[in-house]
Amino acid sequence: MREPAWRKTGSTPDYRFSLANERTFLAWLRTSLALLAGAVALDQLTPNIAPAIVRGVLSVALAGVGAALAVNAYRRWSLAEQAMRHGRELPFSRVMLGMTIVVAIAAFVFAVLVLMRR
Template sequence: MKTVDQEPDPRFTLANERTYLTWLSTSLALSAGGVAMAAVSADVFVPWMRTLLAVVLVALSALSAAMAYPRWRRVQRALRRSAPLPPPAIAPVLGYGVATVAVLALILILLSR
């Protein structure tokens, strides 16, 4: 069965674009968090843990940025075909990744007191 592409309501296209830009903003925030973690004083966290947390944040940043455009394209295609929207595959990875970093940082903060 061949699907016919049709121009979606501009509000949906613009909402999809805002979501795309939000994924990029999230990527920038994660990258900034990684750089900030790398710059934390050596007496706050042990150096290897500080480096690990920084690397995880920057890796999540790269993943978020890399997945933003393919996600936008899949959603746009679904809108044009009046098909169900695809689930955001990257959301669980980012959610669990950031939660892991936050819990590890919290533990390190509590242990350094």
């Protein structure tokens, strides 16, 4: 894979900031993997918690959010790196609010399913 053109523009930021940006990227990827693992676990390990269609919808939703988050992780990393290279303010993102809402909804639905099984 060749180096993106934007990496040849601006000035190279302090390596500590670049490494911190990379750690943030990896944290977003871990969150994405956790959502994917949760989707698989919900579908495969809890067959009696809800009808198959409900489990399927929840699993697909969590997997989709996990995939979107992985793509967004790279986008956020590159935008932050570009901002640092050009001495600009770091970009704002609503992803954290969206993730909070999605995870809260999934947790609520899962809690309701668990309580309904009792």
